[in-house]
Amino acid sequence: MPPLDEFGLIRAWTEGRQTKELLGAAGVTLGIGDDAAIVAGESSQEWLFAMDTMVEEVHFRKETMSESDVGFKALAANISDIAAMGGIPKLALVSVSVPPHWTATRMKQLFDGLYSCANRYGVAVIGGDTTSAPNQLVVSITVVGNVEAGKAIRRDGAKPGQIVFMTGPTGLSAGGLHGLLKSAAEASHTTFKLPPIPSRLVQAHQRPSPSVKAGRMLLENGWGASLNDVSDGVASEAWEIAEASQVKLVLHEKLLPISGELASYAHDNGIQPLEWVLYGGEDYVLLGTADKQHEQAMKEHFRAEGIPLFIIGEVEAGIPEVAMETVGGINKPIPKRGYNHFSKG
Amino acid sequence: MPPLDEFGLIRAWTEGRQTKELLGAAGVTLGIGDDAAIVAGESSQEWLFAMDTMVEEVHFRKETMSESDVGFKALAANISDIAAMGGIPKLALVSVSVPPHWTATRMKQLFDGLYSCANRYGVAVIGGDTTSAPNQLVVSITVVGNVEAGKAIRRDGAKPGQIVFMTGPTGLSAGGLHGLLKSAAEASHTTFKLPPIPSRLVQAHQRPSPSVKAGRMLLENGWGASLNDVSDGVASEAWEIAEASQVKLVLHEKLLPISGELASYAHDNGIQPLEWVLYGGEDYVLLGTADKQHEQAMKEHFRAEGIPLFIIGEVEAGIPEVAMETVGGINKPIPKRGYNHFSKG
Structure with a gap:
């Protein structure tokens, strides 16, 4: 896919597909379109959900990042989306699709970097998936955070004079x-x-x-x-x-x-x-x-x-x-x- | 990566990496190792999180699945992990890594299938990521569900005589x-x-x-x-x-x-x-x-x-x-x- 208009494509794929009733029943306060989605939690808190993917040869190469850098940065990029809402990162799920040239040793190093980031920011890694891949490594991470109800800082709050x-x-x-x-x-x-x-x-x-x-x-x-x-x-x-x-x-x-x-x-x-x-x-x-x-x-x-x-x-x-x-x-x-x-x- | 012992690898990558204190502070009741993780929510409810990835040429080919089938099944497999805990699926985040041969039209069909599944099971799609990919399509989905606190059906509850x-x-x-x-x-x-x-x-x-x-x-x-x-x-x-x-x-x-x-x-x-x-x-x-x-x-x-x-x-x-x-x-x-x-x- 040419990197033309990602947002336009996402809109074309996702807009108007679900009823307000369905979204409301699921507790969704803010869906697709900001750094993270907002979902009602306990009365004083809301949950934030963000997902970010890194692909070998698209986001990194052997020459630009070590294995452990890939793991660290993949999680850091996700935590950043929670930070961009003013939230506290809490949980992460990690899916890796692993091609033959990523040996078990290299993958261990990737997870070294990932956990180094997780432990620095107090993020609990609670699940994920591991599959094989024909050619490139793909690391997909979902981070869950929380925030005081109604207080998340969205991107639609800018006003003239600010x-x-x-x-x-x-x-x-x-x-x-x-x-x-x-x-x-x-x-x-x-x-x-x-x-x-x-x-x-x-x-x-x-x-x-x-x-x-x-x-x-x-x-x-x-x-x-x-x-x-x-x-x-x-x-x-x-x-x-x-x-x-x-x-x-x-x-x-x-x-x-x-x-x-x-x-x-x-x-x-x-x-x-x-x-x-x-x-x-x-x-x-x-x-x-x-x-x-x-x-x-x-x-x-x-x-x-x-x-x-x-x-x-x-x-x-x-x-x-x-x-x-x-x-x-x-x-x-x-x-x-x-x-x-x-x-x- | 050879499909030898996925669970052994996951253990090698993830076991013992985080303190009990960190996991407790994040509300984690059950982490990596079951169909879904369990996280404390409101006092009467817990959250379930599961993630599942489908890779072209590994899980599907043009000959075995239509575009819309790929979208439907990628989400269905995730919802199934929530079902396997006795939970109710609520939310999904969808990451797609898209190679050149997956045109915008084909991707639209993929999302047709995905939303058909989401709407059938009352799952709100609240976010995700879109990146390009050099060769194969990768679809990674995180599903969030909930369950009555303490009631999730885990895989460690089998007893002799059952x-x-x-x-x-x-x-x-x-x-x-x-x-x-x-x-x-x-x-x-x-x-x-x-x-x-x-x-x-x-x-x-x-x-x-x-x-x-x-x-x-x-x-x-x-x-x-x-x-x-x-x-x-x-x-x-x-x-x-x-x-x-x-x-x-x-x-x-x-x-x-x-x-x-x-x-x-x-x-x-x-x-x-x-x-x-x-x-x-x-x-x-x-x-x-x-x-x-x-x-x-x-x-x-x-x-x-x-x-x-x-x-x-x-x-x-x-x-x-x-x-x-x-x-x-x-x-x-x-x-x-x-x-x-x-x-x-």
Whole structure:
């Protein structure tokens, strides 16, 4: 399937297929379309459900991730969806479809990484499935979390006048992937020692940290009005909020955080870092909107907790879109395009 | 990965990886190892979680299943795991990894089948993931159900003196698959019209019915002491109960139900039907044990509901194993082997 319009396809496959009565009887508060679904639990809590799949040769290769990285990141990406609702991750189910070249030893290493992530975030792995596969490894994970009833931070809560914030710099994962692919390509036809890829970029790609703590702070203090995790890139996530909330998001080029390591690595490789900052995916920081009145308190609390917080723009009324005010003062639209692992590799 | 010892591998990958404290904090009552995990919900209810994956060329081929069959069966197999705990299926998350030859039209048909199953069983599809895949379609589904707290029918409840029962005949799905593969192979080098494959066998393979109603009857009346769904074959499921419960299951050849269509199709093809009855998988009837005192009431209620019920053996004390008393009065061990879709095709 060409990676054309995933959301359009999902809509075509799923929209209007089930009655409101059926969904209500199952306790569904929010179904397909956000980072996680919301289901009524005990009266004071709701359940969150998210599912995310990683496929060999699509999301990772031997050259870009170790076995244990694959396990860690597959779960981290799922936990990130719970973080993006302000929830607490609790449970995971893991399905692996295993081709012949993934030996029992390699699979053990994959689960080492997966459990390292699970235990770090207090997630109980409670089930799953194991099948064989003809060619590529597929890891599919469902994560279940919970959240105070009615408090989950959805992507449809952005309102004109709000600030747009981000809980960390982006583009690092894409920079790390670029370096890993370049090293692999060059290693095969050179005996010179390559300059090392900054380890922070490699770490960002291979062992991302889902922003559970940041999500909880945004929820517990009532600050987060809308929220996404940056899995498909800043542009794509901002577009999702703009469309779900029916507003315009204006980002300011000069406010977008670019880490020193990223700027320097991009410069050395003749690449414009903004490309990675806006369109690189898998950084798993949170991007959201909040009422302007909370700005000061948010900054203080995030600083006190040692979590980065960047105010990068504001919400305006208007046809749903995302625009950027450049350093030169020009207002230009940001296309909706997302992240594609190996297309630019 | 060779289909050697799936359970051994899963144990090697997962056992002892998480503390009791972590699992308790997440509300986990029963983790990996049964048809579904059990998680504490509201005080009167617990949640059940199960996950099941279907891979093209491993579980189905173009010749054996239509697109819509794939969607229907992928969900049905998951619902069956909830039925095998006596639970009520409620929610599903669906992840599809889509290779180029699965066009948007074919995927739409897959979801037609999936929603047909979801709506028949009152299951709300609340999320999932869509990725591309290089070669084969992979469909991974998580189903969430619920059950009265403490009442789920696990596989470790079999006790000596109990009867072994089954809620329908088995082997039909394997017979149907045999016919479909044979037709496909012969169609390419013959112009003769082939005798039709009995539609009940084809239906059993392509559109299986999970035994939700039977599972609920067994739970609500307190009859089911141990329970599995027959996804990997009678032998394999009986072995799971024997090992989990530390008992011996003795099945009687003369009591094993063999449908007329299956017997006749097997005879025409020179095949011993018992092979399919014991080792064919994916029939999705329930196999379990119950106290002998319930036998009469079970028979009456199942008859009244129009659901088959066969008493096929009894539970004995002893080293965990499964044996069969043949029609000739010989007691022979039944090997633990399970079901492999295309190995005998």
